[in-house]
Amino acid sequence: MNGSPQPGSHLSTPANMADVAREAGVSIATVSRALRGRPGVGEATRTRVQAVAERLSYVISPEASHLSRGETGRIAVVVPLLQPWFYATLVSALVGHLREAGLDTLIYQVDGAQERGRFLAELPARRKVDAVVLAALPLTPDQRDRLDLLGVRVVVAGGRLRDLPHVRVDDLAVAHTAVDHLVGLGHRRIAMVRTSDTDETPWEADLQRARGWRERMDHHGLGPVEELLVTEELGPRAGARALDRLLALPDPPTAVFAYSDELAAAVAVRAHERGLRVPEDLSVMGVDGHPVADLLNLTTVDQHVAEQAAETAATVIALVRSRAADLPGGVDPVAHRHDVVLDHTLVVRASTAPPSA
Numbered sequence: 001m002n003g004s005p006q007p008g009s010h011l012s013t014p015a016n017m018a019d020v021a022r023e024a025g026v027s028i029a030t031v032s033r034a035l036r037g038r039p040g041v042g043e044a045t046r047t048r049v050q051a052v053a054e055r056l057s058y059v060i061s062p063e064a065s066h067l068s069r070g071e072t073g074r075i076a077v078v079v080p081l082l083q084p085w086f087y088a089t090l091v092s093a094l095v096g097h098l099r100e101a102g103l104d105t106l107i108y109q110v111d112g113a114q115e116r117g118r119f120l121a122e123l124p125a126r127r128k129v130d131a132v133v134l135a136a137l138p139l140t141p142d143q144r145d146r147l148d149l150l151g152v153r154v155v156v157a158g159g160r161l162r163d164l165p166h167v168r169v170d171d172l173a174v175a176h177t178a179v180d181h182l183v184g185l186g187h188r189r190i191a192m193v194r195t196s197d198t199d200e201t202p203w204e205a206d207l208q209r210a211r212g213w214r215e216r217m218d219h220h221g222l223g224p225v226e227e228l229l230v231t232e233e234l235g236p237r238a239g240a241r242a243l244d245r246l247l248a249l250p251d252p253p254t255a256v257f258a259y260s261d262e263l264a265a266a267v268a269v270r271a272h273e274r275g276l277r278v279p280e281d282l283s284v285m286g287v288d289g290h291p292v293a294d295l296l297n298l299t300t301v302d303q304h305v306a307e308q309a310a311e312t313a314a315t316v317i318a319l320v321r322s323r324a325a326d327l328p329g330g331v332d333p334v335a336h337r338h339d340v341v342l343d344h345t346l347v348v349r350a351s352t353a354p355p356s357a
Contacts, residue, residue, distance in 0.1 A: 015056035024052045075316055076125040078108045079135040080116070085262060085290050089305045090135055090157060090312075097313030103130075103320070113140070113201055120146040130320045133157055133312060134164075138201040153319045157312040158305075159204040160339075165319070167311040167340040169303040171205045174287055174344050175212025175257070177301055181346060182255045182283060183220050186354045190217065191228040191253035193242040193263055195235075209259055209287070228253055239266025240273075247274060254355040255283040261290035261300050268296060268351060279353035289347070299352040302345040311340050 020035075021028045026045060034041045034049040041049075052058075075098055079087045095105045106129060110116045120143050125132055132150055136158035139147075144162060147154055156166035175192075182190050192213040194206055210229065217224035230245050232238040239258065246253055258264035264286025268278050276282050286293060289302030
């Protein structure tokens, strides 16, 4: 008896595709198609190949699978910051969904105009990934133009940019919902608190929420009064500084709509430090659906970040895995996913109430 492995015997080295083909009595190409779910293989043959592969503990290496499809198997996710809850939650969920699809993730943090400019000048993700996800990334007009040089599919998460596929909530409607809630409680002096990046590059969500605040205040005949729109540099004390400025006005607001739950929490804490009661003296609400809003009993507009991540991942996977040439008429299977707008939800808690007499 020679030392060659017999059909069904235990292989001393990991099985390869040739071993599966030999035992199943088919070609290597047939094994490849059968295990990848490709057409051109009869159901009986596919079942036999799968059974042999299972018996030999053979699995297709992710690298080989990606290479066979002309993919790298990697997705780049570009964020301005990782510390804020929105970005941390979005990226964490996105990485998980992509991993389930067999895709690895490269994270690029580009904090500030200089880092964003360097990233788009050097294009480190070019030819290294199958797609790039821009997570609510503020860009100048020149930086937006350079996106075409990436040479890969680009998906925007948490905002909208040019005509690129994107997944978001309607930030204009988010602001409308917040202002309508506060007006419905009887407030007339409603401030908006926001933050800016240090280089003042526009953030799409911020622009839309500020616009929505103005529109709805005007709709209700309440202004808007620009002195009630306060912008502070991004940081943990931004909300405190903003409230101090508002309380210094001759006619301070009775309610504050904050750009984010983290900012709303800082406003509420500062109000307590200043001897104000929330909501008796000042109503406070934010946007996100952050756990801290639940902890501090803050009213919020939940933008369902985890769902945004899931939809972004689905869009990316469909873009990467589809080839127009394989489809009748070259139809793009994700054309209907070009603009995914998720619903937002008003969550009313104890931080908002009618203004005191």
